[in-house]
Amino acid sequence: MGDKRQQQGAVRAVVQWRGDSRARRDHFVRLFADRMLADEWTGVLLLDADFRIVEANPMAGGIFGGDRSAWAGQPADVWAETLGLPLPFGRSLLQGEAFRNRKLAWSKDGVSREVVVDGDALVSGGEVIGAYLLFHDVTPWMMLEEQVRRSDRLKMIGQVAAGTAHEIRNPLTAIKGFVQLMKKSFDERQMTKEQEYAHIVLSELDRVQELVGEFLLLSKSKETKLSSMRLGYVMREMMPMLRNEATLHDIVLLYETKPDLPPVLADKEMLKQVILNLGKNAIEAMGKGGRLLIRERHGGPALSGFVAVEVCDSGPGIPKAALDRIFDPFYTTKENGTGLGLSICQRIVHDLGGRISVASSEAGTVFTVLIPCVPSGPGGQASGGGAFPRDDV
Numbered sequence: 001m002g003d004k005r006q007q008q009g010a011v012r013a014v015v016q017w018r019g020d021s022r023a024r025r026d027h028f029v030r031l032f033a034d035r036m037l038a039d040e041w042t043g044v045l046l047l048d049a050d051f052r053i054v055e056a057n058p059m060a061g062g063i064f065g066g067d068r069s070a071w072a073g074q075p076a077d078v079w080a081e082t083l084g085l086p087l088p089f090g091r092s093l094l095q096g097e098a099f100r101n102r103k104l105a106w107s108k109d110g111v112s113r114e115v116v117v118d119g120d121a122l123v124s125g126g127e128v129i130g131a132y133l134l135f136h137d138v139t140p141w142m143m144l145e146e147q148v149r150r151s152d153r154l155k156m157i158g159q160v161a162a163g164t165a166h167e168i169r170n171p172l173t174a175i176k177g178f179v180q181l182m183k184k185s186f187d188e189r190q191m192t193k194e195q196e197y198a199h200i201v202l203s204e205l206d207r208v209q210e211l212v213g214e215f216l217l218l219s220k221s222k223e224t225k226l227s228s229m230r231l232g233y234v235m236r237e238m239m240p241m242l243r244n245e246a247t248l249h250d251i252v253l254l255y256e257t258k259p260d261l262p263p264v265l266a267d268k269e270m271l272k273q274v275i276l277n278l279g280k281n282a283i284e285a286m287g288k289g290g291r292l293l294i295r296e297r298h299g300g301p302a303l304s305g306f307v308a309v310e311v312c313d314s315g316p317g318i319p320k321a322a323l324d325r326i327f328d329p330f331y332t333t334k335e336n337g338t339g340l341g342l343s344i345c346q347r348i349v350h351d352l353g354g355r356i357s358v359a360s361s362e363a364g365t366v367f368t369v370l371i372p373c374v375p376s377g378p379g380g381q382a383s384g385g386g387a388f389p390r391d392d393v
């Protein structure tokens with residue numbers, strides 16, 4: 001008896017579902033559309049038949065920046081021009097010219113962005129009533145790809161450099177030894193002019209030796225000895241060197257430390273070299289006068305697992321066209337530069353498992369170095385006694 005009633009109930013439900021199927025379907029489609037508009041990964045723009053923006057979801061606002069509420073009613077091409085976006089499609093979209101995965105790349109305030117776009121017309125009753133555009137931000141992938149490309153290039157140059165540097169180093173040591181002997185005998189005979197020549201030769205040899213050393217550092221992944229350390233401690237050790245340079249150039253050096261930073265996992269000498277190189281570049285860019293700020297940062301989802309050091313200068317900035325090249329070995333705009341400073345920084349930071357990036361405008365340049373924190377949990381406890389030796393206390 002009870003079974004029968006249950007069956008009747010089920011039949012009624014099916015009948016009702018069939019009757020409502022259109023309404024339910026519409027409801028599901030509506031839910032899906034709302035979900036797409038709220039999506040945090042896809043930027044959506046809806047256009048009307050006049051190519052004007054009808055709707056932009058929050059993610060589109062996040063990707064392109066600016067006041068999203070002011071976009072409604074603007075023709076898409078005018079909107080793009082205002083934001084400096086080279087749109088990879090035109091009004092032919094409304095003639096049903098659908099496309100997929102078109103690249104849209106632009107840069108703003110020295111920061112490059114890249115998205116891929118899908119677009120198609122919206123048709124109702126055989127008539128085009130508008131179009132939709134979907135944007136996917138691929139900037140992180142592009143950056144990763146660029147880093148891999150750079151890293152490959154660096155590796156190749158490194159191999160050539162390593163071979164050459166090695167061959168140069170041996171005769172160099174012999175030459176230096178003999179010039180030192182010559183200088184000694186000039187000293188003994190008080191041959192002042194020759195003494196001076198020998199002195200010049202020796203200092204030039206020192207420079208060659210230094211260069212060769214840099215080549216070798218660049219070429220072989222020098223064994224990095226990672227240990228747990230306090231960033232502030234490393235910075236304080238290094239700061240006097242930078243302060244000297246800054247004072248010589250009338251530059252105000254500010255160091256903004258952050259209390260309670262978690263310990264980082266790094267190689268102290270290497271880390272010092274990175275910050276010194278960046279500081280030196282900043283001072284050289286500013287010439288005489290200016291402000292060099294070295295700042296520690298931590299916290300927030302973007303820095304999860306890392307501590308950041310920012311090296312900010314008030315120099316003239318790096319032209320957009322040069323931004324892609326500054327990490328290339330031998331790229332330099334300085335008369336006496338080797339163009340190896342930043343490639344070495346990049347190499348070191350990669351070896352540490354960190355990241356290095358740059359943002360530049362006419363108001364100055366900021367290099368950001370992310371250094372991995374000591375992993376928390378068993379074996380990697382930051383509070384000491386873990387798997388890593390400590391040198392910070």
Ligand SMILES: Nc1ncnc2c1ncn2[C@@H]1O[C@H](COP(=O)(O)OP(=O)(O)OP(=O)(O)O)[C@@H](O)[C@H]1O
Nearest residue numbers: 281282285326332333334337338339340341342365
């Ligand atoms: N803070 C900065 N402001 C402006 N330009 C910069 C800055 N840092 C680097 N650059 C540019 O990047 C180039 C490459 O820097 P990198 O440190 O690799 O080599 P370099 O400084 O020219 O030579 P070296 O480091 O051997 O003395 C510089 O020549 C300069 O044009």
Ligand SMILES: [Mg+2]
Nearest residue numbers: 277281341342
């Ligand atoms: Mg440099």
